[in-house]
Amino acid sequence: MSVPSDPNRLIIFDTTLRDGEQSPGCSMNLQEKLEMAHALKALGVDVIEAGFPIASPGDFISVQAIAREVHGPVIAGLARCNPADIDRAGEALRDAERSRIHVFLATSAIHREFKLKMTPAEIVTRAVEGIKRAKQYTDDIEFSPEDAARTELDFLAEVCERAVEAGATTLNIPDTVGYAVPEHYARIIRHLKTHVRGVEKVVLSVHCHNDLGLAVANSLAALQEGARQVECTINGIGERAGNCALEEIVMALRTRQDYFGLTTGINTRLLFPTSRKLTHVTGMQVQRNKAIVGQNAFAHEAGIHQDGMLKERSTYEIMKPEDVGITKTELVLGKHSGRHALRSKVIELGYHLDDSQLQQVFDAFKGLADRKKHIYDADIEALVESQLHAGTGTAPLWTLEAFTCNAGTGTLPSAAVALWHQNGNIIRDSATGDGPVDALFKTIERITGIDVELLDYRIRSVTVGEDAQGEATVEVSYQGRKLSARAVSTDIIEASALAFLETINRILLRKVNDRLKPTDDVPQELVPNTETTAGTTPTPTA
Ligand SMILES: CC(=O)SCCNC(=O)CCNC(=O)[C@H](O)C(C)(C)COP(=O)(O)OP(=O)(O)OC[C@H]1O[C@@H](n2cnc3c(N)ncnc32)[C@H](O)[C@@H]1OP(=O)(O)O
Numbered sequence: 001m002s003v004p005s006d007p008n009r010l011i012i013f014d015t016t017l018r019d020g021e022q023s024p025g026c027s028m029n030l031q032e033k034l035e036m037a038h039a040l041k042a043l044g045v046d047v048i049e050a051g052f053p054i055a056s057p058g059d060f061i062s063v064q065a066i067a068r069e070v071h072g073p074v075i076a077g078l079a080r081c082n083p084a085d086i087d088r089a090g091e092a093l094r095d096a097e098r099s100r101i102h103v104f105l106a107t108s109a110i111h112r113e114f115k116l117k118m119t120p121a122e123i124v125t126r127a128v129e130g131i132k133r134a135k136q137y138t139d140d141i142e143f144s145p146e147d148a149a150r151t152e153l154d155f156l157a158e159v160c161e162r163a164v165e166a167g168a169t170t171l172n173i174p175d176t177v178g179y180a181v182p183e184h185y186a187r188i189i190r191h192l193k194t195h196v197r198g199v200e201k202v203v204l205s206v207h208c209h210n211d212l213g214l215a216v217a218n219s220l221a222a223l224q225e226g227a228r229q230v231e232c233t234i235n236g237i238g239e240r241a242g243n244c245a246l247e248e249i250v251m252a253l254r255t256r257q258d259y260f261g262l263t264t265g266i267n268t269r270l271l272f273p274t275s276r277k278l279t280h281v282t283g284m285q286v287q288r289n290k291a292i293v294g295q296n297a298f299a300h301e302a303g304i305h306q307d308g309m310l311k312e313r314s315t316y317e318i319m320k321p322e323d324v325g326i327t328k329t330e331l332v333l334g335k336h337s338g339r340h341a342l343r344s345k346v347i348e349l350g351y352h353l354d355d356s357q358l359q360q361v362f363d364a365f366k367g368l369a370d371r372k373k374h375i376y377d378a379d380i381e382a383l384v385e386s387q388l389h390a391g392t393g394t395a396p397l398w399t400l401e402a403f404t405c406n407a408g409t410g411t412l413p414s415a416a417v418a419l420w421h422q423n424g425n426i427i428r429d430s431a432t433g434d435g436p437v438d439a440l441f442k443t444i445e446r447i448t449g450i451d452v453e454l455l456d457y458r459i460r461s462v463t464v465g466e467d468a469q470g471e472a473t474v475e476v477s478y479q480g481r482k483l484s485a486r487a488v489s490t491d492i493i494e495a496s497a498l499a500f501l502e503t504i505n506r507i508l509l510r511k512v513n514d515r516l517k518p519t520d521d522v523p524q525e526l527v528p529n530t531e532t533t534a535g536t537t538p539t540p541t542a
């Protein structure tokens with residue numbers, strides 16, 4: 001591949017199938033590599049580094065199959081600077097429509113001395129020999145001075161110049177151990193641009209690792225100095241902390257086109273699907289807060305942000321989710337959300353609440369969000385439903401302050417309850433029963449002075465997850481009239497108490513409506529006089 005005619009068109013070299021595969025737990029078989037290679041082609045990458053053919057028979061076959069099947073992108077194979085590696089890569093790539101052999105040899109003092117045990121002169125000779133041998137298979141040769149970022153600048157320039165003379169068409173400058181910082185890395189590229197004879201005839205490439213979380217930043221800094229190929233992987237997978245993430249660099253360039261002025265051939269709408277495909281193939285999940293493709297990348301929870309988003313999405317979004325293949329922005333309801341977002345969700349779920357109903361639901365929602373990590377649509381539905389079925393909307397006479405239940409083998413089930421009355425009194429009592437719920441209902445009856453016949457009692461889970469909400473439905477009969485109520489809570493016993501108390505409140509409200517005329521006084525039998533405590537079970541505190 002020669003230097004692109006458009007000086008601002010970047011070459012995207014994807015190494016998901018080679019360096020990405022070096023990520024522990026990410027090795028892929030033939031079918032998986034083929035599937036990913038087709039996805040990368042559809043995504044629009046320019047070069048697919050398909051593998052390291054000498055590494056294993058399986059990798060050889062994978063590179064060969066990709067070279068045969070995947071047309072359009074250049075297919076590259078990695079080789080050390082030794083004849084066997086290069087010949088194996090040449091063989092694997094023989095049937096490729098467009099092939100590249102990528103030869104590498106470390107140049108830093110640490111690698112020369114401790115790993116390769118070679119002198120600088122031997123390094124130069126081996127690199128030149130390797131490039132020349134690879135040239136017998138293809139004209140498209142990439143040379144990488146491994147650990148370039150820790151190599152003496154003069155020696156690096158010398159090796160690069162000799163590589164260009166030997167026929168390399170791409171000079172890749174790896175930050176193999178993720179040691180560089182942006183200005184430092186930019187300086188290396190600047191130095192090579194000005195000290196390597198013939199550099200203008202080749203493509204300068206960058207290959208950054210993410211050990212310090214700087215792979216994308218370093219790559220961007222190098223691009224500003226004139227590098228025109230960037231090596232990257234889907235989801236940033238790769239050796240150790242991984243490589244420069246393809247989706248991040250591509251979207252950084254696209255979002256800040258005004259700043260970088262560079263383009264790529266990537267169909268950004270396939271970024272998310274490709275990311276998901278890799279996750280599926282490797283089983284390696286993407287962290288939720290991962291840029292571009294993480295589950296939270298386009299999710300907003302804070303009320304102030306959600307309000308801004310509902311008014312104008314650009315207030316808090318610098319990219320459109322659909323541009324990376326995510327269907328839509330998510331306004332996640334949680335403890336930091338506000339009324340605007342709640343109202344929007346309620347409408348989306350098909351409900352219409354007036355301001356006071358919305359306020360009630362909002363209060364209940366905040367209480368729920370304090371207790372629950374995930375608020376699902378079903379949670380909101382359940383809250384709205386319980387609001388809509390909460391009778392007239394008049395403030396309830398009795399409110400549950402606290403309760404405890406005691407049950408177990410060989411224990412007499414009991415409950416202790418504290419109820420708050422509209423007039424400000426808190427009444428506590430306790431009772432025993434056939435089971436904890438029966439004891440709870442009996443205690444509520446004792447406190448409120450209303451005895452009902454329980455006709456039906458049902459509980460069910462209305463949401464999913466460990467912190468799912470339970471819904472309790474209670475049907476009672478009182479003086480020949482039937483009433484039912486439901487309530488939801490993460491605590492199913494609490495939901496039961498709330499539903500039961502709701503039936504009692506409705507009975508009392510009817511009594512008030514029927515009998516209180518023309519004053520607002522509550523009948524004496526409905527007014528608790530003092531704070532009382534009775535029973536043998538422990539008294540709950542509010
Ligand atoms: C920075 C990078 O990501 S480079 C790519 C790294 N990827 C991989 O290593 C994955 C695939 N690797 C493998 O399957 C194996 O390492 C193989 C098949 C390539 C080699 O296996 P082995 O022959 O058993 O050697 P081993 O991996 O233990 O050691 C590497 C040898 O290659 C030498 N070597 C390392 N890099 C190069 C190079 N660019 N050119 C020539 N020789 C090199 C080392 O000095 C060492 O040589 P030695 O045996 O004389 O000491």
Ligand SMILES: CC(C)C(=O)C(=O)O
Pocket residue numbers: 019104144146147172174175176177207209
């Ligand atoms: C082979 C080279 C490019 C490499 O993977 C590295 O240096 O990290």
